[in-house]
Amino acid sequence: MTRVLVVEDDAQLARALVINLQARQYTVDAAPDGGTALRLVAAEQPDMILLDLGLPDMDGIDVIKALRGWSRAPVLVLSARSGSEDKIRALDAGADDYMTKPFSMDELLARLRAATRRTRESPPPTHTAMVVSTDVFTIDLLAKKVRRADRDVRLTPTEWHLLEILVNHPGVLVSQRRLLTEVWGPSYSGKTNYLRVYMAQLRRKLEADPAHPRHLITEPGMGYRFEA
Template sequence: MRGRILVVDDDAAIREVVRLNLEAEGYDVTSAENVERARTAFSAEHFEMAILDVMLPDGDGFELARALRENSDLPIMMLSARDTDVDKAVGLGVGADDYLTKPFSPLELVARVKAHLRRYAASAPARAHEGLIHVGPVSVDVARRTVLVRGAEVELTATEFDILRMLAEQPGRVYTKAQIYEHVWGEEAFGDLSTVQVHVRRLRTKIEEHPDEPTLVTTVWGIGYRLEEGR
């Protein structure tokens, strides 16, 4: 999957059109029909982007955008039949990155989504430097030394955190046990490096849904470990 996107709209037909077009491009889409379900989904998963209707049955899409922005730097696109400059200014003012007026072209929506996600991916090194790293369902707050997995905080030891941070800073890259040992322990690696394997195993018990069949921190046999992208 190329990224996980939250789509919030009370119109089932619009949700379906958006979902089908985004999934055709390889995106993983979670749909919600109101603010309550959107908040539940957002707290349970990590998303790379949110597409929000302005008029929702149990709340205001603008306020939902404001709430999401307080907890994430993901791109936010507003959808609305209201096309006045005032509405657009309000949407952008609460933290949205884009405003698309209904009815819209699915091709235009997909093109805008791709553009936002390209910029979001390109800014990942800067965000990591600022102290926040997002990789799939894993969020690492470097400054606070905290980790969220699928929206839930996970308690890690200092060593487990340092290993995960190292892997998260370059997702998809394979690190050898020696590289991990030298980076985390600050000593030259030699001899038996099974201590790295033990800590990785413990880390998996805390962040993986099925530690014996890991999908986040995976083993590249004969080489080392990597944190998978977009799992």
């Protein structure tokens, strides 16, 4: 089932969008501001984002820019801003489509279907190379080995599992909940202290400067990502 995130501070409009989407068998989350939206994208990984630009805590353009650092989910802007400059800024920031308020619900649904269809028809990303190299360490995913300064780095099974998940999604934010669920199981989905401890251990073993990591990056309150 397609999951949609509605980012809208107008409670009445947000409710109307949620009701209409749920009636058409979409799974829907809602966020009243940009900060909540970013946390929900990290946690729920929606297939589509409907985004208002006039949010109470940050401009919607900044939300798009933040998302495009780690999410490829299509973004359909729903905004009262009708000027061409606003549309250009949103599209240049990474939005996939733009609709001006007020809008027809039928047209919105049609554009939503088109965006999700394009996403499904896009070729899947190529699999991560079996050997991934950084300026400090090298990871052999097939042999399950890590080398640094021409020496093998000893990782525990848990450390390896975390590293493997992140390396297989280069440049993409992996949510805390997903990491906890995949490594420790569903009952540990809220144990974020586990991640802090193990990620700190990985950084001590792999990063040149663990206090200022370049490859194992934290997105506070959301998750982690690997940058080669």
